[in-house]
Amino acid sequence: VNTDDLIREALFRQADRAPAPGPTLAALRRPRRRRRAPLFVAVAVTASVLAAIALTVTRPSVETAPPATATTSTAPSLDASLRYGPEWLPDGFTEQKRTLDLENYSRTWVDEGKDVDLTVMPAGSKQEKAAILRSLYERSQDRVDLGAQGTAKYLDSPEPTVATLVWSTGGDLLTLRVSGLPDARVVVRQIAESMRSDGQGVQRVVLRLATEYPEERSAGNWTDRTWTGSSPTEWTISVAVARSSRFTVVRLTPTSPDTAGGYPVRARGVDATYVAGAGGMLVVPVGDYFLTIGGDPLDLLGMRLAELTLDQLIAIADTTEVAEKPDLGWFGSR
Amino acid sequence: MSRSFEDFAAAEVTPMLRYATVLTCDAQLAQDVVQECLLRAQQKWQRIGSLDAPAAYVKRMITNEYLSWRRRRAAKDVAMSHAALDVVGGQAIDDVGRYDERDAMLRRIAILPRKQRAAVVLRYYDGFSDDEIAEVLGCAAGTVRSHISRALTTLRAAERLEEAL
Numbered sequence: 001v002n003t004d005d006l007i008r009e010a011l012f013r014q015a016d017r018a019p020a021p022g023p024t025l026a027a028l029r030r031p032r033r034r035r036r037a038p039l040f041v042a043v044a045v046t047a048s049v050l051a052a053i054a055l056t057v058t059r060p061s062v063e064t065a066p067p068a069t070a071t072t073s074t075a076p077s078l079d080a081s082l083r084y085g086p087e088w089l090p091d092g093f094t095e096q097k098r099t100l101d102l103e104n105y106s107r108t109w110v111d112e113g114k115d116v117d118l119t120v121m122p123a124g125s126k127q128e129k130a131a132i133l134r135s136l137y138e139r140s141q142d143r144v145d146l147g148a149q150g151t152a153k154y155l156d157s158p159e160p161t162v163a164t165l166v167w168s169t170g171g172d173l174l175t176l177r178v179s180g181l182p183d184a185r186v187v188v189r190q191i192a193e194s195m196r197s198d199g200q201g202v203q204r205v206v207l208r209l210a211t212e213y214p215e216e217r218s219a220g221n222w223t224d225r226t227w228t229g230s231s232p233t234e235w236t237i238s239v240a241v242a243r244s245s246r247f248t249v250v251r252l253t254p255t256s257p258d259t260a261g262g263y264p265v266r267a268r269g270v271d272a273t274y275v276a277g278a279g280g281m282l283v284v285p286v287g288d289y290f291l292t293i294g295g296d297p298l299d300l301l302g303m304r305l306a307e308l309t310l311d312q313l314i315a316i317a318d319t320t321e322v323a324e325k326p327d328l329g330w331f332g333s334r
Numbered sequence: 335m336s337r338s339f340e341d342f343a344a345a346e347v348t349p350m351l352r353y354a355t356v357l358t359c360d361a362q363l364a365q366d367v368v369q370e371c372l373l374r375a376q377q378k379w380q381r382i383g384s385l386d387a388p389a390a391y392v393k394r395m396i397t398n399e400y401l402s403w404r405r406r407r408a409a410k411d412v413a414m415s416h417a418a419l420d421v422v423g424g425q426a427i428d429d430v431g432r433y434d435e436r437d438a439m440l441r442r443i444a445i446l447p448r449k450q451r452a453a454v455v456l457r458y459y460d461g462f463s464d465d466e467i468a469e470v471l472g473c474a475a476g477t478v479r480s481h482i483s484r485a486l487t488t489l490r491a492a493e494r495l496e497e498a499l
Contacts, residue, residue, distance in 0.1 A: 006439045011454075019361045025343060025344065127387065155467075
């Protein structure tokens with residue numbers, strides 16, 4: 001384990017030791033609550049520590065498991081309208097990644113180690129990152145006129161090959177970042193000036209878990225969808241659902257991951273393969289593709305994979321909605 | 335229309351307690367800091383509740399409260415004590431070697447200077463960029479990079495030292 005991963009894992013483990021919220025909420029409800037009596041402190045602390053330990057020890061591993069019933073098709077659409085996209089990019093860049101959470105989406109174009117990232121946060125986003133970006137925008141004095149799109153501002157850059165522009169258009173907050181180019185400031189401005197806001201594209205959700213968290217995103221509780229791929233034949237579509245800082249990852253790929261050492265099981269009414277190991281991995285053929293639950297956690301802030309039993313993995317596989325004919329045409333294109 | 339303070343507190347108290355526990359390395363201190371900040375937010379809710387992201391504002395209050403001189407004096411860096419970690423450490427689940435590594439790292443993080451620790455928490459727990467951390471800590475992005483660089487140097491050196499012993 002490298003130091004970065006170990007730091008993340010240590011911090012998330014410490015977060016699990018947080019006291020229960022009850023005493024804090026109770027204190028807020030009391031009319032005179034400025035100072036707590038020493039006895040209350042002792043009782044509250046003891047109770048919260050005991051609660052924290054009890055939660056840590058007894059937290060059921062099924063918290064990330066799906067409910068017994070399958071998801072219904074009446075769930076609200078999670079598809080994202082891709083209104084924004086650049087009309088101009090330097091030669092060689094192709095779109096190779098999209099991410100989508102409850103509010104935001106981002107698109108990434110890549111050319112041999114050089115990246116262009118566009119992140120769009122909708123008007124009224126309550127996410128912390130949106131508030132921080134708005135604040136950074138307001139503080140920056142390094143402005144550039146984008147014509148009809150208004151005024152963008154550069155954020156401080158750690159090096160000349162990286163440049164970030166932030167601007168607001170129609171209430172939406174856009175962040176455009178270029179990295180790996182010697183003239184990053186110039187390029188990011190050119191791309192921003194070519195940005196369209198009337199795109200008709202839609203990013204349709206391909207995977208939908210029964211355990212997705214419908215509420216506002218918060219630390220430890222979120223859903224992220226990622227599409228990565230360099231061509232319509234080499235891609236991974238994944239959804240990660242985190243609850244209480246433990247996450248479950250489900251991926252769809254055109255080829256099966258390595259299942260050496262696995263054994264056959266049944267899931268979604270077909271023959272599947274279970275590979276034991278860290279967190280376990282279940283691979284299920286779905287049409288022309290393969291659905292994988294668990295396994296390699298990818299790059300997800302070092303959060304811990306939920307420790308799921310085979311039955312829970314099968315339950316997730318059985319209740320995961322997989323869209324037919326996902327749109328793969330954009331992988332590796334402009 | 336902004337939501338009520340009660341709804342806000344009910345929804346945000348758990349992530350705030352988690353963040354504060356990571357920041358302070360001490361569940362008791364975390365509860366104290368979060369409660370203090372929420373009480374202050376409650377009194378000024380008309381203004382805070384109308385902000386774009388009241389949770390972000392309160393989180394900054396928590397960070398500042400932790401970094402404030404009052405906490406430094408009152409806590410006497412009690413959060414740094416290994417005893418505090420052991421008390422809330424859930425030792426019953428410490429029977430896997432990997433978990434011991436995490437606790438060892440946590441102890442190293444706990445002895446970092448406060449601003450370095452806050453920067454490390456915002457980077458590795460929240461996944462914030464240098465700019466975002468700078469905004470929360472009220473300093474320049476370059477200072478953030480310096481905090482994190484020094485923290486990582488300390489953590490890696492401590493790791494090597496412990497491995498050598």
